[in-house]
Amino acid sequence: MDTQNPAVDLVLQSALLWSGMIKKADLQLSVHGISFSEFCILHRLFQAPQHRLSRIELASAVGLSASGVTRLLQPLEKMLLVEKEQNARDARVSLVKLSDSGQQIYQDAHQTFGFFANQFMSPLTSRQQETLAELLARL
């Protein structure tokens, strides 16, 4: 590609790779009626204590703005996958809780996504995947 600056190529190569990855993931997840971003939201909620997080925490966890989270959650609320709750200590924060049906959908989607992720990473051995994870973790 570029003979001058390997870091430039590395960054551009990665950006291309991950934009393609997200498109493929979106396609796989569409059978569950959710997008990649929505899956990320559900994933973080599932991991959280009591499956509950504030919108701000959610935003930074998935790399979106606060307004992005607000809008992403609207359809999920209508589908009853998540519920709004109040925080007793601070009336500003409105907590998001994964509902029972949300957990169900998440687990179905997780299976699909896990299969996809394994397939996507299959050109690398487990050892190489670990190495990759370590390298990325430093960035």
Place this chain on the structure above:
Amino acid sequence: MDTQNPAVDLVLQSALLWSGMIKKADLQLSVHGISFSEFCILHRLFQAPQHRLSRIELASAVGLSASGVTRLLQPLEKMLLVEKEQNARDARVSLVKLSDSGQQIYQDAHQTFGFFANQFMSPLTSRQQETLAELLARL
């Protein structure tokens, strides 16, 4: 994060990392009046023989749809960074050529981006960056 499936975490971690990277890159490039996507376009054009590519080639090179490329190029044409040219053999294709001023802007932006990319990759040694590039190249 997830104790069940390391590939899932790896993919989600990466997606988060690169979405953040693109935002930072956009910020850096804004001093040249271009976005990350526009920089990618200019980069590919600069590398191409005679700094010239068809819109389809450009689209796949930067991971956009054909219509995305059409729309991205409109402002660049107005700024006279690129020029439209016809292909003698096939009247369907309209080639995009990097103009002289486009090359100038690109080289300025490349310097900024190169600096950014080096900084972004600085937690990794050159050796590690090579390893990372090799691993990503397989995916």
Place this chain on the structure above:
DNA sequence: ACAATATACTTGCACAATCAAGCATTGGTC
């Protein structure tokens, strides 16, 4: 106690990117 500042959202507007549909051109097939 009260003002000033900060935080947690939500909303209006703008923009980037996609898809579906359409147009023009090419190349193949009968």
Place this chain on the structure above:
DNA sequence: GACCAATGCTTGATTGTGCAAGTATATTGT
């Protein structure tokens, strides 16, 4: 030579996302 599928591109409508501004609540300083 005339249809027909495929290709390269553009356009209209829609979606996703961010930013700036607004509201409500909390916190800090005096």
